[in-house]
Amino acid sequence: MAGPRRALRAAVALALAGTLVMACGADDGGSEPLTWSMWASGGEEQQVWHELAERVSREDPEITLRLETSSFDAYFAELDSRFARGDAPCVVSMQSLRTEGHTQGMLPLDDLIARTGFDVTDFDTSVMEGLSADGKQYALPYDVGPVILTYNKDMFRGAGVPEPEPGWTLAEFESAARELTGERTYGFVAAPQDVWMWPMVLTKSGARPTDGAGRLRLTTPAMTEGVQWYADLAARKRVAPRLPGADPAFAETQFLSGDVAMAASGPWALLNLKNQAGFQVGLTTIPAGPDGSRTYSAGSGFGISKSCPDPERAFKAITLMTARKQLEWLGGVGRAYPSRESAQHAWYENARLAGAREVLEAANATAIPLRTTKHWDRVNHLLNQHGPALFSGSSSARQVLERVQSQAGTG
Structure with missing residues (x-):
């Protein structure tokens, strides 16, 4: 195993x-x-x-x-x-x-x-x-x-859920996550790491964590809306496991456990996934929000x-x-x-993954570089520190983002 x-x-x-x-x-x-x-x-x-x-x-x-x-x-x-x-x-x-x-x-x-x-x-x-x-x-x-989604083909087949294809929507993503969530399984894993969280927020609400001048912008209405939706996948909708503590490896560990159906990832992670997963891995695009599928490249x-x-x-x-x-x-x-x-x-x-070229070419077509600040490590540290409260529902996205923005500074 x-x-x-x-x-x-x-x-x-x-x-x-x-x-x-x-x-x-x-x-x-x-x-x-x-x-x-x-x-x-x-x-x-x-x-x-x-x-x-x-x-x-x-x-x-x-x-x-x-x-x-x-x-x-x-x-x-x-x-x-x-x-x-x-x-x-x-x-x-x-x-x-x-x-x-x-x-x-x-x-x-x-x-x-x-x-x-x-x-x-x-x-x-x-x-x-x-x-x-x-x-x-x-x-x-x-x-x-580009950041994409990896998924557990075995879980999709076992639950009789159609495998996701490029161009699928957020509504289809949430529906699949609900169907794949059971007593000990979850449809998705959500975590406050930059490369995993921000693409999902971008496709949901269009919000970006920085402005064009490299200043931190975490408290806009669109950002608060997007992060609250993302955190609620665990806190309210219960289709993602609760974040037990500050753990940068949480998302990868949960996906590789075989009990989580979907996770954000990137093509650079293929070596570890292929060697460590005890199941067949599939790839698809970040689900499309109001303005289509949007993602970041890194x-x-x-x-x-x-x-x-x-x-x-x-x-x-x-x-x-x-x-x-x-x-x-x-x-x-x-x-x-x-x-x-x-x-x-x-x-x-x-x-040797069926459809890999189609997925990556579709993701590359909309991917934009994730621009950060000079103190980005501090931002990540604070998001991990306050993440458990956000993903458990004991703190709101507005409260956490205002705290991170204040403590990390604007640039």
């Missing part, structure tokens, strides 16, 4: 978290290794990044990457501390949602791109935008993807810290890490929906 496998992987992740993994590139007394920081959720994912480091070294023996990993939840706080101390790794992994808050320690890449003539036209424009701030590019992307990439003593060699490394050849490989093992459009075929060939 999925439970023992998850426990084993959790033990492996705990044992490996924060450890140092040395790439097996050619380090024979020549060029100093370049340190590279990355998040990894366990041994399998860590091995993927280890292999990428080795592949880069085989491509250019002058480059050896020394990989350092930590959990995603700890990664950005640790990175900030290292930025402040001036000892950050040369190659820094960055998520588009958090770029705005970490530029103080990162080197803008625009001059290096221009000086080397590196061609960025093959990269998806939305994630390039997401990895930029104030008109400057801070990372080259390796993956991108992605990640590699940048360079200001403390790196050899930024030119680090730039060469990240161009090799994001080369078409390497992104086809990452797509082929299911770790990334490649940021290069020319490499995305590898993801579809590996996924």
Whole structure:
């Protein structure tokens, strides 16, 4: 069953978290290794990044990457501390949602791109935008993807509920969630994490968490309406499990348990889902609200810290890490929906999920980058802190959002 496998992987992740993994590139007394920081959720994912480091070294023996990993939840706080101390790794992994808050320690890449003539036209424009701030590019992307819904095909079939297709509506989503909810099962899992909650709010009410200038806007009527509807899936309608406490992994854990039929996710999560789920996984679009199906895109990439003593060699490394050849490989093992459009075929060939291309193309057609603030980690922390009260119904969306807005600040 999925439970023992998850426990084993959790033990492996705990044992490996924060450890140092040395790439097996050619380090024979020549060029100093370049340190590279990355998040990894366990041994399998860590091995993927280890292999990428080795592949880069085989491509250019002058480059050896020394990989350092930590959990995603700890990664950005640790990175900030290292930025402040001036000892950050040369190659820094960055998520588009958090770029705005970490530029103080990162080197803008625009001059290096221009000086080397590196061609960025093959990269998806939305994630390039997401990895930029104030008109400057801070990372080259390796993956991108729209937020979609994953669903448990076994639960749908067992309950006799038609599987959702791209273009389905919020009314159809709620109807399916009700039919799939039983004594010990739920139709959906709702949680206050940014990449999972905001697309559902966007499609419901059109509300966005920030304005065009990167200021936090959580207290508008449309935002309050959308978040209240989302929280009520657990608090009032009872088609989603109650949130027991501040737990960033709650949504994924609940979906993988096999007792929840639907969850928000992204193509970048396919590797873990395929390996850990004890059921057949399906994909569909975020259900359509008044203005159709709407969603956000997100992605990640590699940048360079200001403390790196050899930024030119680090730039060469990240161009090799994001080369078409390497992104086809990452797509082929299911770790990334490649940021290069020319490499995305590898993801579809590996996924082998019926209708995956139709779902992702439909989602990409309406996806917009999720723009955040410089203090986005603080926003997420507060949402997780106050989430249990919101999702239990003991606090309203208006109360919680006003509290988060006040405590996190506007920018």
